[in-house]
Amino acid sequence: MQRRDFLKKAGMTAATAVAATAGIMGCAKEEARQEGPAVVTRQKFEWKMVTTWPPNLPLLQTGAERFAQRVAEATDGRLKIQVFAGGELVPALNTFDAVSDGTVQAGSGAAYYWAGKTPAAQWFAAVPFGFNAQGINAWFYSGGGLQLWEETYAPFNVIPRPLGNTGVQMGGWFRKEMRSIDDYKGLKMRIPGLGGKVVGKAGGTVVLLPGGEIFTSLERGVIDATEWVGPMHDLRMGFYKAAKYYYYPGWHEPGTTLELLLNKKAYEALPKDLQLIVDAVAAETNMWTLSEFDAANGAALQELISKHKVNLVRFPEKMLDKLRELAKQTLEEEADKDALSRKVHEAFKAFKAQVGVWGTTSENAYYNVIADKYKLKG
Numbered sequence: 167m168q169r170r171d172f173l174k175k176a177g178m179t180a181a182t183a184v185a186a187t188a189g190i191m192g193c194a195k196e197e198a199r200q201e202g203p204a205v206v207t208r209q210k211f212e213w214k215m216v217t218t219w220p221p222n223l224p225l226l227q228t229g230a231e232r233f234a235q236r237v238a239e240a241t242d243g244r245l246k247i248q249v250f251a252g253g254e255l256v257p258a259l260n261t262f263d264a265v266s267d268g269t270v271q272a273g274s275g276a277a278y279y280w281a282g283k284t285p286a287a288q289w290f291a292a293v294p295f296g297f298n299a300q301g302i303n304a305w306f307y308s309g310g311g312l313q314l315w316e317e318t319y320a321p322f323n324v325i326p327r328p329l330g331n332t333g334v335q336m337g338g339w340f341r342k343e344m345r346s347i348d349d350y351k352g353l354k355m356r357i358p359g360l361g362g363k364v365v366g367k368a369g370g371t372v373v374l375l376p377g378g379e380i381f382t383s384l385e386r387g388v389i390d391a392t393e394w395v396g397p398m399h400d401l402r403m404g405f406y407k408a409a410k411y412y413y414y415p416g417w418h419e420p421g422t423t424l425e426l427l428l429n430k431k432a433y434e435a436l437p438k439d440l441q442l443i444v445d446a447v448a449a450e451t452n453m454w455t456l457s458e459f460d461a462a463n464g465a466a467l468q469e470l471i472s473k474h475k476v477n478l479v480r481f482p483e484k485m486l487d488k489l490r491e492l493a494k495q496t497l498e499e500e501a502d503k504d505a506l507s508r509k510v511h512e513a514f515k516a517f518k519a520q521v522g523v524w525g526t527t528s529e530n531a532y533y534n535v536i537a538d539k540y541k542l543k544g
């Protein structure tokens with residue numbers, strides 16, 4: 167359509183169109199005069215964000231993408247973040263370095279990946295027999311945990327924010343039944359982080375495998391067991407075709423936090439209102455992710471049991487007691503690695519005792535009351 171035709175159709179002449187445009191410009195100028203310094207904040211920012219996750223991984227990669235999209239919407243396009251999955255711009259495990267050295271302005275992963283850079287990072291992702299999602303969020307937002315996390319990443323010029331939580335994960339897929347702690351002896355299991363160290367102490371052999379190789383390794387018996395996330399993600403990976411026993415609860419990852427990494431210089435270059443939007447959308451993404459996990463996992467677990475005839479088994483109580491003991495030893499050893507790890511560990515323990523006492527009286531007691539109302543169909 168010609169411009170003249172369009173104007174005619176819109177009931178405008180070229181002259182009125184010019185006048186209207188001038189009017190708009192006039193208003194804008196007026197606003198600028200009144201707002202004064204606000205004009206400065208109209209500066210636009212374009213960021214890159216890299217993650218440790220495979221493309222399209224539900225809630226982890228898609229959560230990071232959702233975060234970026236909502237920041238763009240909330241800032242009316244003043245902060246645009248282009249998101250890259252692991253390996254698309256930098257290798258997945260170079261995410262932290264890329265944010266640290268300013269190659270990119272933001273990143274997403276989980277803090278246990280950075281244990282080699284600073285052992286204290288491990289307390290901010292998942293601690294065996296540590297906090298569940300509710301507890302870790304209480305620690306971050308209201309118990310000083312986020313300040314300690316900031317202190318841990320400060321030497322790297324990185325600012326952390328919680329960006330999601332998986333909730334309690336599943337214990338994992340085992341090709342044979344686990345009757346006692348002795349069954350870990352010689353067991354080859356894919357299990358990362360502190361949980362892996364505990365399995366190692368129990369006599370198991372921890373095998374590191376990229377996500378894409380886990381299923382085949384389990385199916386061929388190269389490994390005897392693997393953990394992954396929870397029913398929704400585990401169902402998608404097809405582990406039920408390779409192992410008969412699905413154990414719970416995920417003592418090794420009782421509420422894994424996903425993280426937003428911000429380059430300090432880039433974050434501090436943002437005007438205050440954009441900083442607040444980044445923080446607020448990160449917190450909202452943290453809640454959204456946990457809600458999505460909670461909403462989807464029940465149905466996925468039911469499908470695994472009724473359609474795929476998976477044996478859902480609870481770890482024996484005595485085995486959990488022993489694993490808890492080994493986890494305690496592991497954490498003390500890790501805390502001895504440097505002064506910051508000790509500081510974080512002691513703060514974590516103190517807060518855990520505080521919320522634990524309340525959790526037993528509130529959430530735990532309530533769950534016990536309603537437990538028999540929710541039975542899976544065999």
Ligand code: CA
Nearest residue numbers: 335394395419
């Ligand atoms: Ca896991």
